[in-house]
Amino acid sequence: MTAQTTVAPGFSKSPKGRVGMLGMIASESTFFGCFLVVYLFYIGRSLNGPYPGEVLELPIAATVCLLSSSITIWLATRALSRDRTNVFGLWFLATIVLGALFLVATAQEWSGLIYEHGLTIRTNLFGTTFYSLVGAHAAHVTIGIVLMTLVLVLSLLGYVHVRDSERVEMLSWYWHFVDAVWIAVFTVVYVVGR
Numbered sequence: 001m002t003a004q005t006t007v008a009p010g011f012s013k014s015p016k017g018r019v020g021m022l023g024m025i026a027s028e029s030t031f032f033g034c035f036l037v038v039y040l041f042y043i044g045r046s047l048n049g050p051y052p053g054e055v056l057e058l059p060i061a062a063t064v065c066l067l068s069s070s071i072t073i074w075l076a077t078r079a080l081s082r083d084r085t086n087v088f089g090l091w092f093l094a095t096i097v098l099g100a101l102f103l104v105a106t107a108q109e110w111s112g113l114i115y116e117h118g119l120t121i122r123t124n125l126f127g128t129t130f131y132s133l134v135g136a137h138a139a140h141v142t143i144g145i146v147l148m149t150l151v152l153v154l155s156l157l158g159y160v161h162v163r164d165s166e167r168v169e170m171l172s173w174y175w176h177f178v179d180a181v182w183i184a185v186f187t188v189v190y191v192v193g194r
Contacts (some may be wrong), residue, residue: 006041021170025177032181036188037132043193046124053194055117063186066141068100070179073172081169085155092152097176099145106138121152130189135184140178147171148157178190 043052062096076091110131113119121131151168154160 015168015171021173034135038183039188040127040132042125046126048124050117050119052126055113055119056190056194058190059105059109062102065081065098065181066102066182069095070176072098073175077165077169077172080162081137081165085160089152089155092148096148096152099141103138103141133185133189137181144175144178
């Protein structure tokens, strides 16, 4: 007599991918939590300028792009789970484009801070903590875009199917995490820290 394993709807028999992604998100949350605490600790402790209130502007357009990408990746994963690979590809491409627009806006902000205001990572404590925190987030966005681009290329080549929807969903969890981190970074750096 063999025992049958019952699995709740929506969960696979092997939750390794989900557990692995949750573990990664937990460790990265700790990483960003430390960066946020350090940033908050050093607010106002720079001995020389420029200071946050003098040079930082609210990155509204960049924020709208990044947060909108959570919607597009959700639509993409939903389309793939329904075996609509063409629709999946369009929504995934939209997610990549929105993430890339966020990075372009970040690069433009940094260019202005460096060349117009003389703020570098070595200028003062604000520069050191700002570039470290925002740069770590931008690196995570870049990683997400690279992974999504790889999945999109594989999809265009016909290698991504409905059976891969759970794997793509795990990538979407990472992307939602990157968006959630941006909300925390935006609040700490551009609202509280100014």
